[in-house]
Structure formats: C-alpha cells, structure tokens
Amino acid sequence: MNEPLFSQLSTLGSSVILLFGITLLWRKSLHAYTDAFQWQSAALTVMFVIIGYFGNDPELYVVAVFLFVLKVLILPRYLERMEKRFGDQRESQPYVNIVTSLMLSGLLVLLAYVVARPLVLVSDLPTRGGLPLAMGLIFVGLFVVITRKKALTQIVGFLVMENGIALLAALGTFGIPLIVELGVFLDVLMGFLVMQVFVYHIHSTFESIDVDQMNELKH
Amino acid sequence: MTFFLLIFPPLLAALIATLVRPYRAFVGWIGAWLSLISLGASLVFVSQVVNGQIPTWGFKLEYLNLEDVLRADSLSALLMVCVTGVASLALFLSPGLGRQVTNPHWGELAYGSNQLRRYHVFINLFIVAMLMAISANNVGVMWIMVEATTVFSAFIIPLKLNKASIEASWKYIIICSVGIALAFVGTVLGYFDFVSLSGRAENALNWPVLLATAPVLHPEVMRLAFVFLLIGYGTKAGIAPMHTWKPDAYGESPAPLTALMASSLFAVAMYALLRWKAVADATLGSGYTDNLFMALGLLSLLIAAFSVVLATDYKRMFAYSSIEHTGLMCLGFALGPLGTFAALLHLVNHTAAKSLMFFLVDNIEHKYRSPLIAKTRGLLKTMPWTGALFAFGLMTLIGLPPGGIFITEFALFRAGFALDHPWLMGVALALLAVVFVSFINHLNKMLYGTPSAEEINPERPTERFSWRIALLLINVAVLVTLGLTLPSPLATLINQSVAILSKP
Numbered sequence: 001m002n003e004p005l006f007s008q009l010s011t012l013g014s015s016v017i018l019l020f021g022i023t024l025l026w027r028k029s030l031h032a033y034t035d036a037f038q039w040q041s042a043a044l045t046v047m048f049v050i051i052g053y054f055g056n057d058p059e060l061y062v063v064a065v066f067l068f069v070l071k072v073l074i075l076p077r078y079l080e081r082m083e084k085r086f087g088d089q090r091e092s093q094p095y096v097n098i099v100t101s102l103m104l105s106g107l108l109v110l111l112a113y114v115v116a117r118p119l120v121l122v123s124d125l126p127t128r129g130g131l132p133l134a135m136g137l138i139f140v141g142l143f144v145v146i147t148r149k150k151a152l153t154q155i156v157g158f159l160v161m162e163n164g165i166a167l168l169a170a171l172g173t174f175g176i177p178l179i180v181e182l183g184v185f186l187d188v189l190m191g192f193l194v195m196q197v198f199v200y201h202i203h204s205t206f207e208s209i210d211v212d213q214m215n216e217l218k219h
Numbered sequence: 220m221t222f223f224l225l226i227f228p229p230l231l232a233a234l235i236a237t238l239v240r241p242y243r244a245f246v247g248w249i250g251a252w253l254s255l256i257s258l259g260a261s262l263v264f265v266s267q268v269v270n271g272q273i274p275t276w277g278f279k280l281e282y283l284n285l286e287d288v289l290r291a292d293s294l295s296a297l298l299m300v301c302v303t304g305v306a307s308l309a310l311f312l313s314p315g316l317g318r319q320v321t322n323p324h325w326g327e328l329a330y331g332s333n334q335l336r337r338y339h340v341f342i343n344l345f346i347v348a349m350l351m352a353i354s355a356n357n358v359g360v361m362w363i364m365v366e367a368t369t370v371f372s373a374f375i376i377p378l379k380l381n382k383a384s385i386e387a388s389w390k391y392i393i394i395c396s397v398g399i400a401l402a403f404v405g406t407v408l409g410y411f412d413f414v415s416l417s418g419r420a421e422n423a424l425n426w427p428v429l430l431a432t433a434p435v436l437h438p439e440v441m442r443l444a445f446v447f448l449l450i451g452y453g454t455k456a457g458i459a460p461m462h463t464w465k466p467d468a469y470g471e472s473p474a475p476l477t478a479l480m481a482s483s484l485f486a487v488a489m490y491a492l493l494r495w496k497a498v499a500d501a502t503l504g505s506g507y508t509d510n511l512f513m514a515l516g517l518l519s520l521l522i523a524a525f526s527v528v529l530a531t532d533y534k535r536m537f538a539y540s541s542i543e544h545t546g547l548m549c550l551g552f553a554l555g556p557l558g559t560f561a562a563l564l565h566l567v568n569h570t571a572a573k574s575l576m577f578f579l580v581d582n583i584e585h586k587y588r589s590p591l592i593a594k595t596r597g598l599l600k601t602m603p604w605t606g607a608l609f610a611f612g613l614m615t616l617i618g619l620p621p622g623g624i625f626i627t628e629f630a631l632f633r634a635g636f637a638l639d640h641p642w643l644m645g646v647a648l649a650l651l652a653v654v655f656v657s658f659i660n661h662l663n664k665m666l667y668g669t670p671s672a673e674e675i676n677p678e679r680p681t682e683r684f685s686w687r688i689a690l691l692l693i694n695v696a697v698l699v700t701l702g703l704t705l706p707s708p709l710a711t712l713i714n715q716s717v718a719i720l721s722k723p
Contacts, residue, residue, distance in 0.1 A: 115443065118437065118439035118440050118442075118443060119408070119411065119440060119443070121439075122412065122415055122437045122439070122440055123411075123415050124415070125415070138404060142397065142401075145393065145397055151389065154393055158393070158396060158397060158400070161397065161400055162400060165400060165403055165404055165407065168404065168407055169407045169410075169411075172407065172408075172411035172414070172415075173407070173410055173411050173414045173419070174414075174419065176359060176407060176410055176424070177357075177359060177421055177423075177424060179285065179357070179359070179360065180357065180359030180360065180362075180363065180424065183359070183360060183363035184363060184403070186363070187363055187366045187367060187370070190367070190370045191366070191369070191370050191392070191396050194370050194373050194374060194392060195392060195393075195396075197374075198373075198385065198388060198389050198392065201377065201380060201385050202385055202389060205380065205381070205382055205385050206382065206385075211389065214382070214385070214386035214389065214390075215386075216382050216383045216386055217383055217386055217387060217466075217467045217470065217471075
C-alpha cells in the first residue's frame with residue numbers, strides 16, 4: 001500500500017468535495033445547485049473507490065455503486081424535473097448575502113478544524129487529513145439549510161450535508177457496516193421523496209417555493 | 220418468534236391498507252385488532268425480561284452478518300409497552316373506523332377515501348419504525364429507524380392540505396431530518412473511535428459491544444460525539460432549543476398521530492439518547508452528560524413555562540406541556556440512579572397522560588370548531604364525559620394526585636435535593652409553579668361559562684357515553700393505579716433499566 005499517495009489523494013479528494021459544497025453559497029440558480037450536487041456526488045463516488053482500493057475493502061465498491069446510482073443518477077434527475085416544473089428558481093435574497101456567506105463558510109471550515117482536532121489526533125489512518133474537511137462540508141450544508149429561502153435550496157443543502165457525513169464515515173472508518181450504509185441510502189431516498197412531494201404542495205398552496213412566506217403558525 | 224409477533228402485525232396492516240383501494244372501514248378495523256397482537260407480544264417480552272432473560276433474534280447470510288440484530292432488554296421492553304399500548308389506542312380511535320365525521324372547520328367530510336388510505340398505510344409503517352428502533356441492537360439500525368419515523372409521519376401530518384398544515388410539516392421534516400443527520404455524525408464518530416482502537420468489526424455498533432468497549436474509548440472523541448448525538452436525538456425528542464417544530468406539528472396533525480408523536484415517538488427519541496448516554500458515561504464518567512442534560516432540561520422548562528402562560532390555542536398549549544415534561548425528564552436522567560428511576564416512571568405516566576389529552580382535544584375541537592381557548596367555554600355542560608376526563612388529565616399533567624405524575628415529580632425532586640442541587644431544583648419548582656397556575660387558569664376558562672350557540676357544531680349533540688370514551692378510561696385507570704401503587708413487574712422492569720443505564 002502506497003501510504004503517502006493514499007494520504008495525498010484523500011486530502012485532495014476531500015478538498016474537491018468541500019469546494020463543490022461551497023459552490024452552493026456563491027451560485028444563485030437551482031440549475032447550478034443541481035450541477036454542483038451531481039459533481040460532488042461523482043467526486044464522492046471516486047473517493048469511495050480510492051478508499052476501497054487503498055484500504056483493501058471491497059465492501060466500499062458496493063457502497064460506491066449504490067452511491068453512484070442514487071446520488072449521481074436518480075436524485076439529480078428528480079431535481080432537474082422540479083427545476084423544469086417551477087422554472088429556474090433563483091435564490092435572489094438569501095437571509096445572509098453571498099459575500100458574508102463566503103466569509104462565514106471560511107470560518108465554518110476553520111471551526112471544523114478546531115472541532116475535528118481530537119479526531120485527527122487519535123487516528124493513525126492515512127486518510128485523517130480529510131476529516132476536518134468532511135466536518136466542514138457538514139457545517140456548510142447545515143449553513144445552506146439555515147440561511148437559504150427556497151425550499152429546493154434547503155433540500156440540496158440537506159443532501160450536501162448527507163454527502164459530508166458519508167465522506168466523514170468513509171475517511172474515518174473506511175466505511176460503516178454495510179447494513180447501516182444501505183439503510184442510510186434508503187432513508188436519504190425516502191426523505192428526499194417526501195421533501196419533494198412537499199415542495200409541490202408548497203408550490204400549489206403558496207404559489208411560490210419561498211419558505212419565508214410560511215408564517216401562519218404562531219402562538 | 221415474539222419479535223415477529225411484535226413487528227409483523229402493523230406491517231401486515233400497512234400492506235392490507237396499501238392493497239385495498241378505495242379505502243374501506245374494515246381495513247382500519249383489521250389494523251386495530253392486529254395491533255393487539257403487538258401489544259400482547261410486548262407483554263410477553265416484559266414477562267421474559269422480568270425473569271432475567273434477554274431475548275435476541277437474528278440470522279446470517281453469506282456476506283450480511285445480522286446475528287443478534289434485534290434485542291430486547293428491560294429498557295426496550297418498557298418502551299415496547301409504551302409504544303404498542305398507545306398504538307392500539309390510536310388505531311382504534313383513528314378516522315375511518317366509524318361513520319364519517321364532518322370536518323370541524325369547513326363542514327365537508329373530514330377525510331376523503333384517498334386520505335384515509337394514506338393515513339392507514341403510513342401510521343402503521345410509523346409504528347413499525349418505532350418498534351424496530353427500540354428493538355434494534357445495532358445503534359446504526361436504531362438511527363435508520365428513528366429517521367424512518369420522521370419520513371413516515373411527515374406523510375400524514377398534512378392529511379388535509381392547507382397553508383398551516385403544509386407549513387407545519389415542512390418545518391417538521393426539515394428540522395428533524397437535519398437534526399437526525401447530526402445524530403448520525405455522532406454515531407459515525409462513536410464508530411470511528413472504536414475502529415481506531417480495535418480495528419473494524421461488523422458488530423462494533425451493537426450496543427452491548429459498544430458499552431463494553433466504552434471505558435477504553437477516547438474521552439475527547441466521545442465528548443464531541445455525544446454533543447452531536449444530543450443535538451440530533453434531542454431535536455427529535457423536542458428538547459429546547461431544538462423544540463421549535465413541536466407546537467406546529469402537534470397543532471396540525473390528525474389527533475391519533477399527535478397522540479403517538481407526543482407520547483411514543485418522544486419516548487423513542489429519548490430512548491436513543493439514553494442508550495448513548497450510557498455509553499458516554501462509561502467513557503467519560505457521568506458528570507459530563509449530566510451537566511448537559513441539566514442545562515438543556517432547565518432551558519426546556521423555562522421556555523415551556525412561559526409559552527404555556529402565553530398560549531391561546533389548547534393544542535399548542537399541550538405541545539408546550541410536552542416540552543416541559545421533556546425538560547423534567549432530562550433533569551431526572553441527570554440525577555443518578557434515583558433520578559433515572561423517577562424519570563423512567565415519569566415517562567410511563569407521561570405516555571398515558573399525554574395520549575389521553577390529545578384524544579380528548581380532538582373531541583373538543585370537533586365540537587367547538589376552533590382550537591382557541593377563548594372560544595371554548597362550558598366544556599362540562601356541552602361534553603360532560605370529555606370535559607371531566609379533560610379536567611382529570613390536565614390536573615394529572617400538572618402533578619396533582621391521584622395521577623401518577625404527582626409521585627414521579629415528588630421522587631424526582633427528592634433525588635435532586637438528595638444529590639445536593641438545591642438551586643437547580645428550586646428554579647425547576649418555581650417554573651413548575653408557573654405552569655401549574657397558568658394551566659389551572661386555562662382550565663377554568665374552558666370548563667365553565669356558557670358557549671355561544673354558533674360556536675358549537677350542531678351535528679354534535681350533547682355527548683353520551685360511548686366505547687370511544689370507554690377506551691380512554693384505560694388511560695385514566697393506568698394513571699390512577701400508578702398514582703396509588705407501583706405494580707411489582709413494573710418496578711422490576713424500571714429497576715433493571717436503571718441498572719442498565721447506570722452501569723459504572
């Protein structure tokens with residue numbers, strides 16, 4: 001096993017995956033989000049294959065296949081279909097504007113390095129350099145869900161967060177047990193489908209997919 | 220085999236509801252009667268664990284190692300009774316079993332047959348997911364099932380589509396999905412620590428294995444993992460400040476679903492948190508998790524107390540009451556074995572009381588066509604049975620005897636003072652007093668007075684005793700029994716659970 005190469009590849013791959021996540025913050029159109037998510041998932045699939053190869057774990061190939069089918073083929077297609085249905089929705093006025101968002105995302109990645117420090121210290125895996133990046137991606141996904149107004153953007157943010165968790169699991173443990181991994185995929189798919197149904201409901205009831213219109217419920 | 224009898228009946232009911240279209244009343248009845256089999260199975264589990272057995276079930280395929288995938292110890296058995304009991308009640312009181320009722324707000328038939336079909340499919344799947352979550356041995360599988368409960372319940376919160384129900388369910392699904400995802404980060408971190416110590420193992424996420432390894436895990440990683448788990452499962456349990464979805468979702472869901480969410484689903488989320496608390500305690504010593512529980516418990520009490528004062532809508536008022544009891548239980552779980560005992564018994568009482576209240580609230584809403592406290596007057600006159608039970612349930616919830624909550628709150632505060640937390644307990648008591656006074660105030664407004672004629676649904680004449688009311692008397696009986704005595708099987712069950720949770 002070529003450890004230095006493995007280590008470099010995993011850090012590089014994690015950085016690429018994180019960058020696709022940050023793309024969400026400076027692009028505005030749903031189309032760009034779908035693309036970013038698709039490319040990110042593709043990069044994640046490659047990452048799984050790399051870890052499977054160097055880490056000598058054939059189970060990860062199976063997971064990579066599922067990942068590819070679900071997150072590169074199926075989910076982007078659904079997203080595109082929604083985009084056709086609603087027009088190319090633009091995130092024109094997020095709660096936090098783009099410049100601030102980008103600066104905050106930098107801080108979030110720094111925070112991730114602080115939070116993930118104990119992980120990097122206890123681990124002796126060649127992949128440990130990527131752990132803070134995966135944590136950073138989780139934070140960025142969370143940030144997107146919180147600060148963006150369109151229901152669809154929130155969904156993409158949630159999916160990006162899921163990718164971050166998958167990356168964390170792959171880097172840190174070379175894959176969680178297969179049964180759990182498959183269950184998680186099933187949950188992501190079902191969760192996505194429900195959210196998608198709701199976006200249609202929101203659109204037909206509120207005639208827009210801005211979630212800040214939903215303010216009926218108070219005390 | 221018993222696991223099969225526990226989990227298969229609701230699955231079968233969901234299957235029948237999927238296959239029969241359009242919806243017919245017998246589908247609902249079959250589901251309701253099938254749920255009694257689950258209830259029976261959970262009682263069998265109780266008798267087994269009380270006698271010291273720990274039933275497990277599993278199989279092994281070529282690559283898929285699923286040995287001991289299901290496991291029922293005392294804590295699981297306790298939760299199984301809470302879940303299957305309320306599930307049976309909810310299914311018998313579900314829409315679509317009796318004659319069709321008109322909707323309280325706009326007069327037309329409350330639910331179309333499509334909606335009833337969807338309801339009966341997903342409520343049964345929801346029950347399956349909860350049962351799987353509490354009998355899963357693997358904490359990863361437990362996570363999957365808790366997430367599945369979110370998905371299944373989100374399908375039926377907006378059974379009738381309108382702005383409010385869509386808003387409530389969107390908040391619910393986004394907040395809970397994101398929260399639960401964070402719980403998964405915690406689970407992954409726990410597994411990561413295990414792997415970096417002793418290499419990969421298929422069964423590392425099995426709870427007993429995890430607990431046995433816990434003392435040698437790295438404290439700094441476990442601290443981080445537990446924070447993620449607390450935020451994650453805490454969101455699902457509705458611990459403040461992650462409680463914001465609760466009043467909306469409880470206010471907009473169909474009544475049986477609300478009853479299930481407020482009592483059983485809450486208990487399941489708490490259960491997941493407790494499993495991890497035991498692991499974290501074994502790694503860190505109990506101080507760390509206890510302090511977190513106390514802080515969040517007190518915050519929940521604080522937020523709930525003042526929201527109850529301001530409540531104008533009785534459904535949301537009970538949601539805040541749920542947050543209050545969540546806070547109390549968090550305090551209890553932080554107070555050593557005595558407090559844990561009190562909190563577990565409180566969990567059982569709360570399950571009975573809260574499900575009772577949400578079924579009654581449904582009756583009231585149908586009669587008065589409004590969830591506003593200000594428009595609900597003269598409950599005792601217009602609905603003598605519901606009104607009386609409502610008064611009983613509400614007094615139980617605020618801790619008056621003879622309901623069981625009186626005893627558990629007393630035990631909880633005694634545990635707190637015994638452990639030398641006078642300030643914490645003093646503040647908690649003061650907050651409970653605030654809740655007490657404002658609940659009595661709201662109750663007075665609702666019970667007495669004369670309702671104006673146009674506010675009452677004319678299709679609902681003065682209430683008479685029926686089997687639907689009779690079913691709710693079961694809850695009353697449970698609460699009174701637990702207020703007067705502690706049956707010995709239950710005492711054994713809770714004592715065993717406390718021993719599981721507070722192992723050194």
